[in-house]
Amino acid sequence: MPDAIHVHPHDVRDEGASRVVEEITNRTGLRTIVAEVVTLEERHPYPRGQLPHNPRHSVIVSRATLEVPLAAGLFAGLSVRPLLSSAARAGEDYLQTLRAAAQPHGTAVIPWLKALNGAFAGEPEAICVRIVGGKPIATWLCPNRAETAEVVSRLAQGVLERHPATAVLLDRFRYPDWSGAEVAPERLLTCFCDTCRELMEKDGIDLVLLETELARLTALAHRDPRLLLTRGLPLPARDALEHWLAFRQKSITTLVTTVAERLRAWGRETGHFAGELWLNLWPPSFAPLLGQDYRALGTVCDGAKHFPYHRLGGGADLAGLVESIAGRERPALREEVFRALLALLRLPGAPTLESFLREGFPVEFVKRETALAKEAFGPGTPVFAGIQAWDTPLEEIGTACRAARNGGADGLFFYCYGWAGLEALDEIGRILAR
Numbered sequence: 001m002p003d004a005i006h007v008h009p010h011d012v013r014d015e016g017a018s019r020v021v022e023e024i025t026n027r028t029g030l031r032t033i034v035a036e037v038v039t040l041e042e043r044h045p046y047p048r049g050q051l052p053h054n055p056r057h058s059v060i061v062s063r064a065t066l067e068v069p070l071a072a073g074l075f076a077g078l079s080v081r082p083l084l085s086s087a088a089r090a091g092e093d094y095l096q097t098l099r100a101a102a103q104p105h106g107t108a109v110i111p112w113l114k115a116l117n118g119a120f121a122g123e124p125e126a127i128c129v130r131i132v133g134g135k136p137i138a139t140w141l142c143p144n145r146a147e148t149a150e151v152v153s154r155l156a157q158g159v160l161e162r163h164p165a166t167a168v169l170l171d172r173f174r175y176p177d178w179s180g181a182e183v184a185p186e187r188l189l190t191c192f193c194d195t196c197r198e199l200m201e202k203d204g205i206d207l208v209l210l211e212t213e214l215a216r217l218t219a220l221a222h223r224d225p226r227l228l229l230t231r232g233l234p235l236p237a238r239d240a241l242e243h244w245l246a247f248r249q250k251s252i253t254t255l256v257t258t259v260a261e262r263l264r265a266w267g268r269e270t271g272h273f274a275g276e277l278w279l280n281l282w283p284p285s286f287a288p289l290l291g292q293d294y295r296a297l298g299t300v301c302d303g304a305k306h307f308p309y310h311r312l313g314g315g316a317d318l319a320g321l322v323e324s325i326a327g328r329e330r331p332a333l334r335e336e337v338f339r340a341l342l343a344l345l346r347l348p349g350a351p352t353l354e355s356f357l358r359e360g361f362p363v364e365f366v367k368r369e370t371a372l373a374k375e376a377f378g379p380g381t382p383v384f385a386g387i388q389a390w391d392t393p394l395e396e397i398g399t400a401c402r403a404a405r406n407g408g409a410d411g412l413f414f415y416c417y418g419w420a421g422l423e424a425l426d427e428i429g430r431i432l433a434r
């Protein structure tokens with residue numbers, strides 16, 4: 001059972017690689033570290049609190065930069081290249097330091113890459129996703145652009161050539177959700193770039209109907225979100241939306257298949273990589289909305305981690321979405337929007353928005369989502385469950401682990417070293433020793 005723990009670059013830079021590896025080894029007993037190679041636009045820890053054992057920072061905000069110094073020439077001829085962090089620009093390779101410290105402990109370091117989402121140098125607007133109406137999201141590449149598969153493949157190859165690994169975790173093969181540097185629900189409405197519009201029309205999508213409907217729904221959301229969430233859509237509009245969601249899933253599956261084939265072929269030809277390709281996926285209840293089709297992806301990857309962080313609402317910032325739709329001032333409307341969203345996504349109910357903000361989903365959510373993922377993947381492809389080890393009472397770490405195992409998880413990926421307190425790391429050690 002490949003249990004693992006996630007580590008961010010600042011953990012290693014601020015605490016020192018030896019200390020990070022020793023704390024993980026001594027407290028948790030884990031021998032697999034999943035190390036972030038491209039960061040997100042993210043507050044650490046998310047969404048609140050302080051880094052409990054970082055000696056230099058109480059909070060860090062990362063900027064979606066590449067943290068390993070790959071040569072710019074690797075991306076020659078392409079519209080974009082990942083933007084290097086200042087440390088990587090100075091030649092520092094934190095992954096190298098971490099691997100050197102991990103090696104004497106027999107600990108594996110798995111690179112964790114972000115595929116479509118990141119900060120890019122060059123001309124991101126040439127190949128990034130566009131919201132209905134045409135506004136670009138410059139930090140998110142369009143899955144249907146031919147160059148995108150090339151950017152992602154070269155990034156993975158560059159990292160794996162420098163850092164041989166038994167597996168690689170590929171994240172953010174999907175469309176944008178509503179959160180990023182800020183909460184913005186219209187980010188859900190991509191991609192309407194020229195390439196996608198052409199492909200959608202070829203696929204038989206009625207673009208005029210789809211765009212009119214999305215514009216109408218957006219206007220309704222601003223005017224009265226209750227109507228948006230409670231009134232059923234007319235059938236042609238519902239068909240167009242479903243067709244669009246299916247098109248998005250097909251687009252992501254095609255891209256993942258292309259990148260996986262290229263990486264495996266490159267690994268065979270060069271001898272640089274013969275490991276497993278793991279995906280990082282949203283829990284199954286959210287996945288189809290973001291372009292992730294578990295059934296199809298399960299046949300392409302060698303395993304996947306999903307992240308049903310129950311206290312956070314399954315990794316989704318539901319509270320942020322509710323607030324951005326209903327505003328802060330109208331508690332009754334917020335409650336209504338929250339209930340409607342749960343119903344829309346067929347999610348288990350927290351009794352009220354207030355209790356959700358306090359306690360998240362019931363821990364049963366971890367079992368349910370893991371079982372759904374297992375069912376979609378079938379017995380041959382492992383599912384690893386992300387376990388929330390921060391911003392949660394200690395006893396719930398164990399409850400979440402049991403729930404994941406009862407759902408059929410093939411491994412537990414603890415999230416994450418830097419956000420969890422040392423007592424949480426000790427608790428992980430006790431759970432895994434049982």
Ligand SMILES: [Zn+2]
Binds near residue numbers: 145
């Ligand atoms: Zn597009």
